[in-house]
Amino acid sequence: MAIGERTQSGAPAIRVEQLCRHYRMGEALIRAVDGVDLTIPTGEFVALLGASGSGKSSVLNLIAGLDRPTSGNVIVQEKNLAKLSREELARYRLHTVGMVFQSFNLIPNMTLAENVELPMRFAEVERGKRDTLAREALSRVGLQNRVNHRPSELSGGEQQRAALARALINRPQLLLADEPTGNLDSRTGTEIMDMIREFNQQLGMTVVMVTHERALAERYAQRMIFLADGKLVSDETNSAVVAVASEGERQ
């Protein structure tokens, strides 16, 4: 079986074909992503691993529609992101993708409720519904008492929980996480990862997580994909997690 392909348990959520992302830095040509093929079925929890500069974040950004490939295709739900217009790409980010980042990326001058409400503003959700939905989402991540606080008044873990609430507010099918525990201590990191796993299992969301911590990936991801120098070097099924997951499904 070729690297990057595997037996699929569901319909592919993401299909990456011969994906390249090159850019110039002065005279040098940087091959951040260089010919990656990848298929991720719906509902899978995938970890992208690799050293710094291996291209894992670049792949994530391309799947998130934040960046455009130099060549190759990213097909999500039958839509080839490489061919979408800027407006269509923005709509894709708004409705299909939820993102969390290492540095949380909450808007500092907004309260948590306002931060969570922001994607609904872009989606033009009715004004009256927004506040209720934002509060519901925040209580789901245990922040019902922090609704009117600003990010700077919260701990890192709380901020990342708020970021998760924001990522999920428009009910996306994909959750993309870029080093979500990178700025957290291990206990808080575990809390966040448990939450992500919960969303993956309960809501059936496809999760792609970038991390450089192999241990974290082994504990949570059903599949671990290793990148080096923009190329896919290994694609492993994490049998322990898959077993637990299918056990959970059976139950």
Next chain:
Amino acid sequence: MKLPDLTELAVRNLRESLLRNSLTTIGISVGVASLVAMLSLGIGLQQLASRRLMKSGLFDTVVVTSRRDLRNFDRQEERSGPTPGESQVLDEAKRQQIERLPNVLEAYPDIRFINELRFEDKPHLTMISALPESAKSNDAFDSMQGRFFSSDTAPEVILQKTFAEELLGKRPQPGVDETNVAQLAAQLLGKELTMRYAQRAAASATPEPKPSASSNPDAGSSEDEGVPGASYSVVSRELELKIVGVADLDPESMRGPTRARVFLPLKLAESLHVMQPTDLRELSHAAGDQPVYSSVSVRVKNPSHVQPVEDAIKKMGFNTFSILDASRSIQQFFKVLDVFLGIFGSLALAVAFIGIVNTLVMAILERRREIGIMKAIGASDSDVKKLFFAEAGAMGILGGIVGVALGWAIGQVINLGTNVYLKSQSFPPEHFWAVPWWLVAFAILFSFLVSLAAGLYPAGRAARLDPVQALRYE
């Protein structure tokens, strides 16, 4: 994103960098204020000038004279008119014909005569002139004490201040503050003046010949319209006239030495048939049943009608005179002045324009990461663009409103200051500052549009921001 959300986010963002955005908004306000101040000064001065000139009756009035009146023979402006021989007699029929011309409001004879008026048994000799009812709007009567004539035939008079002073035996002293018109009026209003005059009554055939109260065509020119041998008798009459008004300003200031200081209603003056020395010259032809006038003043609807009316009257064989050209160049002057004042006013707004660009470009640098986050969670290019536009627009509207208020306040202060100065120099107060509603609306709209234009580049730049790079930015 919907407009209420945009506005809300824009205002929130403006509040975040309160000092910088306030300073930028103040910059816009100062720009708008200077524009409003300059333009309202221009408009105010123009309104003042045209109010004065229009009310003086010079710009919508055509003076018609007969070429047969040789006293006017040498007036330069009439050289182009018909020769004395071709000219018509300016009689009542012609006056009515002139009045029927299109765009003519009224044509009234110019009646003025020198007569004696007795007040408390002392005689006073002065020039008396008749005013049509339309003269009510002449601004000489704006600050008048008392009121205008109750009717066109009422036995009432309005006195010019200098004559009122003469009646009360007060001599204006040079260098001393003006006499208070109100004081003069208090002593004179309601009192009676007696006018003794010689009435020219028709001798026999024609029952009510209305002779001209003033001069008439020159007797020397050979004419045949007159009825030879006509004659009239002279009867001495006395008329009690009630003083109803004392005018501060001189409604006839433009007339020079022949200006009148006492005014009667026009119809009353016509019915008096006051005998004048010039009547003797009328003997040959004025005894027909029509009065003959030396001059008729024609008021047209607005200054633009002066030229066609003048042409039409000239065709009838009369001389005409108006100050149309003067008014034209004055209007042109104000147009140029407005443009210049507008340009100077806009300069400050141009500086404000750069201020907005600067503030928003700074905001992009500062909020780079925020823009990246917004894009990552689904904001489109146009959402980001609209947000920056909304911020620029909000600053523009706010700056516009504050600026208009500021400009208005500056105007009021300058107006007040100038009037204090005018008062100290014994001039009447003036209102040379006008902020019409259209200027308020225009200034706010202009400020809004200028701000949007200033937001064009920053908004475009923010929208094009690469989210990956923006998110990497710390």
